[in-house]
Amino acid sequence: MSAHPGRLPLLKRLSPGHWTAIVWGGAMAFACVDEFFVLPGDYVRDGQAVPGFDLTYASGPILLGAAVLVLTACRLLRGRPLVAYALLLLGSVLGAGLLGQADEFPLVQFLAPDVALYFVAATAPRRVSGCAAGMALTVLMIPPTVRLSGGGSINTAAQLAVALTVLVAWLLGNSARRSRLHAEQSRAQAAVQAATAERLRIARELHDVVAHTIGIVALQAGAARRVIDTQPARAREALGEVENASRETLSGLRRMLGALRQADAAGAPPQEAPSLSDVEELAAATTAAGVRVVVRWHGRRRSLPPDIDLSAYRIVQESVTNVVRHAGARSCLVRVDHRDTELTLEITDTGRGPSGDGSRAGHGLVGMRERVALLRGEFTAGARPEGGFRVMARLPLPLTQSTRSEEPTSVAS
Numbered sequence: 417m418s419a420h421p422g423r424l425p426l427l428k429r430l431s432p433g434h435w436t437a438i439v440w441g442g443a444m445a446f447a448c449v450d451e452f453f454v455l456p457g458d459y460v461r462d463g464q465a466v467p468g469f470d471l472t473y474a475s476g477p478i479l480l481g482a483a484v485l486v487l488t489a490c491r492l493l494r495g496r497p498l499v500a501y502a503l504l505l506l507g508s509v510l511g512a513g514l515l516g517q518a519d520e521f522p523l524v525q526f527l528a529p530d531v532a533l534y535f536v537a538a539t540a541p542r543r544v545s546g547c548a549a550g551m552a553l554t555v556l557m558i559p560p561t562v563r564l565s566g567g568g569s570i571n572t573a574a575q576l577a578v579a580l581t582v583l584v585a586w587l588l589g590n591s592a593r594r595s596r597l598h599a600e601q602s603r604a605q606a607a608v609q610a611a612t613a614e615r616l617r618i619a620r621e622l623h624d625v626v627a628h629t630i631g632i633v634a635l636q637a638g639a640a641r642r643v644i645d646t647q648p649a650r651a652r653e654a655l656g657e658v659e660n661a662s663r664e665t666l667s668g669l670r671r672m673l674g675a676l677r678q679a680d681a682a683g684a685p686p687q688e689a690p691s692l693s694d695v696e697e698l699a700a701a702t703t704a705a706g707v708r709v710v711v712r713w714h715g716r717r718r719s720l721p722p723d724i725d726l727s728a729y730r731i732v733q734e735s736v737t738n739v740v741r742h743a744g745a746r747s748c749l750v751r752v753d754h755r756d757t758e759l760t761l762e763i764t765d766t767g768r769g770p771s772g773d774g775s776r777a778g779h780g781l782v783g784m785r786e787r788v789a790l791l792r793g794e795f796t797a798g799a800r801p802e803g804g805f806r807v808m809a810r811l812p813l814p815l816t817q818s819t820r821s822e823e824p825t826s827v828a829s
Contacts, residue, residue, distance in 0.1 A: 432535035433490030436504065440486050440528035444511055447524060482510035486528070497536045501548045504532050505555050521556055526578050530585040537589025538596070545593075549586040553579060620730070620783050628698075628733050631740035633658050635705045657704065691725040695732050695750065707740050708747035715754035724811050727787040728752075728761055734780045735763035735807045743767025743805060758793075759811045766804040784809065 430438075485507035492500035512525045529552050537545035556579050560570045640654035699709035720728070732750055739748045745767030753760040781797050784807070788795035794810040 431494070432532070432539075433493045436493065436528050436532045436535070437487060437490045439531045440504075440508070440511075443524045443527050447511075447522075478510055478514045482507045482514065485510065489532070493532060493535065494539070497540045497544055498547055498551075501529070501532060501536060501551060504529055505551060509555065521559070521578055522574070523578050523581065526552075526556070526581065530581050533582065533585045534589040534592075537586050538592040540593075542590065542593075545586060545589060549582060552582045556582070620787075628737040628740075629661050631737045632661050632701065632705045635707065635740055636661075639706055661701075689722070689726050690729045690733075692720065692728045692732075692752065694729055695752065698729075698733055698736065699750065702736055702740060705740070707736075707745065709736060709750060710747065711750045711752070713752050713754075717754055720759065721814065724759060724791060724813070727791060728759060728809075728811060730787060731761055731784050731807070731809050732763060734784055738780055738805070738807075739763075739765045739767065745804065756813075758813055761807075761809045761811070763807045764800065764804060768804075781807075 485503045489500040489502075489504035489507065492503070508521075508525060508529055512521055533545070533548055533552060536548045540548075556575065560572075560575055563570055636654040636658045640651040640658070643654075644651040695711055699711050702709045732752075736748065736750070739745055743765045745765040748763060748765035751760075751762040751764075753762075784797070785795045788809050788811065791811050793812055795808070797807045798805070800806045
């Protein structure tokens with residue numbers, strides 16, 4: 417059976433202080449067993465192991481004091497690492513002195529400081545962990561120095577091995593700290609890049625919406641100006657279309673800008689994005705503005721992934737907007753072909769084609785090209801040999817795309 421999803425395994429729930437206390441207690445128990453009991457291969461005399469120290473009435477208070485210092489250090493290890501590490505070293509010195517090993521620290525007696533040093537180096541700044549490592553090396557050097565100054569001898573190799581464990585613990589902890597910082601920086605950069613990409617997407621949406629509406633407004637305003645004296649009713653109707661288009665676009669802009677300002681608001685309802693099925697409504701609105709748009713569907717119409725659906729609509733919208741603003745044509749043709757492996761869009765007109773100032777090669781075509789490139793498709797745009805302009809986009813479909821079949825239709829608006 418699987419573990420409870422809200423609970424971590426016991427080993428993962430243990431804090432650095434818990435691990436340090438466990439290691440210190442285990443080291444003390446191991447030292448006591450090694451001193452009081454005959455282990456295989458130990459030196460014996462008269463059938464008994466030779467103890468390394470003698471218990472006295474002071475042994476109990478010393479052991480209790482060492483335990484209190486170590487437990488206090490374990491509680492302070494997260495908040496005050498240097499103070500905690502100093503107390504841990506003092507407790508380890510008392511424990512080693514109780515076992516008669518204060519003149520030369522054996523490796524087992526320095527395991528707890530090594531474990532604590534790893535956690536300090538992994539969580540604290542390098543300056544703090546460096547001070548802790550210096551404290552550990554200083555404590556290791558004092559007893560051998562005092563003994564050598566008194567004419568005694570030491571086990572140099574053993575002491576160097578213990579000092580090496582201090583360096584290894586610091587290096588491992590520092591490496592873990594650097595890996596954690598790198599992971600945090602990577603996550604922060606990914607979040608910034610995601611936010612930037614989302615804002616660029618919204619900027620493209622704003623460009624598409626505003627460009628299309630401005631084209632419609634300009635067309636309707638021009639028609640109203642031409643007939644305002646001869647056909648006041650027609651001019652009033654055109655001005656009404658201008659007002660409606662302006663209000664709708666202004667509401668859309670407010671929603672998008674509100675989404676930008678409250679991007680991190682929890683529970684905000686998502687705005688419904690347009691889809692390829694809205695192309696007919698777009699064609700009807702453009703036709704009402706004076707440029708006839710014919711939409712022809714080929715193949716089996718089906719549901720599309722949201723990114724492809726939205727991009728396809730925006731490509732058609734931007735192309736129709738360019739026809740209204742730049743082509744000077746009275747009509748254009750939109751072909752939507754649902755194929756087995758791709759969606760093909762083709763928008764053609766019979767206008768005057770690209771002008772010499774390159775007005776059609778502005779941000780609209782760049783935005784369409786970027787959309788298609790992000791979807792790993794193909795995009796072409798340019799003048800037609802017979803006159804006019806042609807935009808074509810091929811958007812590959814996922815292999816697992818469901819094919820909800822519909823009857824092919826041809827809609828002329």
